[in-house]
Amino acid sequence: xxxxxxxxxxxxxxxxxxxxxxxxxxxxxTILGDEDSAPYQRPPLSKQYLxxxxxxxxxxxxxxxxxxxxxxDLKTGTRVGSIAPSEKSVTTxxxxxxxxxxxxxxxxxxxxxxxxTGSDLEGIHYLxxxxxxxxxxxxxxxxxxxxxxxxxxxxxxxxxxxxxSGLDVxxxxxxxxxxxxxxxxxxxxxxxxxxxxxxxNIMTNTTVSGFQGNGSVSAVLCxxxxxxxxxxxxxIGIIPNVELAETAGLKCENGIVVDDHCRSSDPDIYAxxxxxxxxxxxxxxxxxxxxxxxxxxxxxxxxxxMLGGDRVYAAIPWFWSDQYELKLQMVGFSSDGDSSVIRGDxxxxxxxxxxxxxxxxxxxxxxxxPREFMVCKQLYGKAVNAPDLANPEFELKSLLN
Amino acid sequence: MPQVKFIEFNGTEHVxxxxxxxSIMVAATNNLVPGxxxxxxxxxxxxxxxxxxxxxxxARLGARSEQExxxxxxxxxxxDESRLSCQIPMTDELDGITVRLPEFQx
Ligand SMILES: Cc1cc2nc3c(=O)[nH]c(=O)nc-3n(C[C@H](O)[C@H](O)[C@H](O)COP(=O)(O)OP(=O)(O)OC[C@H]3O[C@@H](n4cnc5c(N)ncnc54)[C@H](O)[C@@H]3O)c2cc1C
Ligand code: FES
Numbered sequence: 001x002x003x004x005x006x007x008x009x010x011x012x013x014x015x016x017x018x019x020x021x022x023x024x025x026x027x028x029x030t031i032l033g034d035e036d037s038a039p040y041q042r043p044p045l046s047k048q049y050l051x052x053x054x055x056x057x058x059x060x061x062x063x064x065x066x067x068x069x070x071x072x073d074l075k076t077g078t079r080v081g082s083i084a085p086s087e088k089s090v091t092t093x094x095x096x097x098x099x100x101x102x103x104x105x106x107x108x109x110x111x112x113x114x115x116x117t118g119s120d121l122e123g124i125h126y127l128x129x130x131x132x133x134x135x136x137x138x139x140x141x142x143x144x145x146x147x148x149x150x151x152x153x154x155x156x157x158x159x160x161x162x163x164x165s166g167l168d169v170x171x172x173x174x175x176x177x178x179x180x181x182x183x184x185x186x187x188x189x190x191x192x193x194x195x196x197x198x199x200x201n202i203m204t205n206t207t208v209s210g211f212q213g214n215g216s217v218s219a220v221l222c223x224x225x226x227x228x229x230x231x232x233x234x235x236i237g238i239i240p241n242v243e244l245a246e247t248a249g250l251k252c253e254n255g256i257v258v259d260d261h262c263r264s265s266d267p268d269i270y271a272x273x274x275x276x277x278x279x280x281x282x283x284x285x286x287x288x289x290x291x292x293x294x295x296x297x298x299x300x301x302x303x304x305x306m307l308g309g310d311r312v313y314a315a316i317p318w319f320w321s322d323q324y325e326l327k328l329q330m331v332g333f334s335s336d337g338d339s340s341v342i343r344g345d346x347x348x349x350x351x352x353x354x355x356x357x358x359x360x361x362x363x364x365x366x367x368x369x370p371r372e373f374m375v376c377k378q379l380y381g382k383a384v385n386a387p388d389l390a391n392p393e394f395e396l397k398s399l400l401n
Numbered sequence: 402m403p404q405v406k407f408i409e410f411n412g413t414e415h416v417x418x419x420x421x422x423x424s425i426m427v428a429a430t431n432n433l434v435p436g437x438x439x440x441x442x443x444x445x446x447x448x449x450x451x452x453x454x455x456x457x458x459x460a461r462l463g464a465r466s467e468q469e470x471x472x473x474x475x476x477x478x479x480x481d482e483s484r485l486s487c488q489i490p491m492t493d494e495l496d497g498i499t500v501r502l503p504e505f506q507x
Contacts, residue, residue, distance in 0.1 A: 018430070043442065061442070
């Protein structure tokens with residue numbers, strides 16, 4: 001038995017290795033990851049790790065000792081260069097070859113890169129890895145003006161941390177509103193006002209055309225407009241890491257195509273996390289998600305099935321984002337709704353917007369409202385009376401069971 | 402090192418060593434105790450680290466924060482013993498604490 005090989009050492013990989021051992025698998029587990037660290041959590045990177053509230057030890061999914069104790073062969077700093085499905089082996093860029101009985105691809109995703117004039121100047125950062133944030137934090141110490149390209153959740157979280165530590169912050173958004181890809185105009189407007197109220201300068205309909213600087217960035221160019229900045233963070237989306245799978249002949253289409261068992265088009269190769277395009281039976285469609293709960297659940301499902309189990313992935317997507325003292329917790333996709341109802345009062349920064357489709361709950365955006373988040377997780381797909389949701393006196397508890 | 406005794410819903414017991422300062426959730430996941438998902442990694446954002454701790458031990462823990470309280474409030478398995486294990490750091494005083502796991506995490 002050659003055992004199980006996992007490519008990538010991120011959130012899905014770490015969970016898969018743990019799940020395999022938890023399920024009683026005693027064979028060889030080899031994790032091959034190109035970063036220098038054991039699997040770690042990325043959400044704090046743009047939140048408490050960026051602000052300095054938590055250190056490296058809190059980022060690690062499990063301490064290094066765990067892998068030793070559980071006999072998991074974790075090879076960091078090791079990049080896989082190719083997969084040979086016909087030989088059931090993978091080869092690293094260093095030329096080492098590993099055979100597998102089952103392979104899990106958990107290669108995640110990488111930031112989309114801006115390729116424009118000046119984009120190789122010092123002081124222009126992306127935010128995906130611990131190393132990226134260490135670089136940003138170092139620059140933040142001496143920077144006074146930060147420009148964030150892209151008004152998505154990560155960009156806005158960085159804006160919140162930078163503003164809180166006293167920097168001058170500008171957010172540039174190409175679309176006519178921030179968070180355009182992921183939320184409703186109503187929520188975009190709420191977050192726009194929130195950041196503007198804290199002194200962040202948000203410029204929508206603004207496309208970056210280049211960067212200026214002498215060695216190090218000093219300004220961002222948007223057509224005729226010049227925005228001074230000594231630190232730039234680019235957060236304009238991610239690209240799934242599918243090239244290995246694609247070259248190996250696995251079916252890929254906006255991610256590695258897997259079935260509801262997290263199995264790819266090769267029966268011995270599974271995939272989990274950001275890199276997959278997977279079916280969701282609860283939503284009745286295929287999705288590619290960028291979220292920790294998805295990476296963790298797919299890792300559990302893939303692990304069980306690699307060991308001969310029959311576990312189906314069927315989870316309702318959810319996500320969270322921390323900005324200033326506000327915790328946003330989301331369930332489902334607001335775009336699935338045909339109507340919405342608000343519970344609570346936006347002006348108090350404590351409210352939830354429920355989205356309904358045909359009278360059934362399909363999503364919630366809950367700001368500092370954990371109860372509404374928890375209720376939506378459980379009510380998903382169930383019919384409710386919209387005025388009840390809107391009534392703050394109405395006990396949500398009565399909707400359950 | 403303080404120890405934690407986890408009892409799975411099916412009765413299986415796991416006694417594990419915890420480092421001081423690390424949460425009960427971390428003690429569980431580092432030792433492969435099943436029944437705790439901890440999807441958010443301890444941010445009090447997911448409630449998938451729900452555990453049950455009896456009144457005697459609860460008396461030795463700090464009170465629930467407002468966030469923890471509201472995350473637990475609408476959990477279908479909620480009892481007076483409910484806690485989010487990521488919100489409880491281990492101390493020497495908690496050596497020997499017994500933690501029961503619910504049947505499901507929501
Ligand atoms: C700043 C930031 C904040 C986030 N905040 C949240 C949040 O609040 N909530 C949330 O749910 N999600 C959040 N996410 C998303 C979440 O982190 C990802 O969805 C999650 O990490 C996906 O896990 P994964 O295992 O699929 O990929 P990753 O964790 O990215 O791991 C993949 C690993 O594989 C490695 N790899 C790739 N190719 C190879 C190769 N050929 N050989 C070897 N190794 C390889 C990569 O370098 C990487 O280390 C955030 C992400 C970022 C960057
Ligand atoms: S681990 Fe998510 S709330 Fe405890």
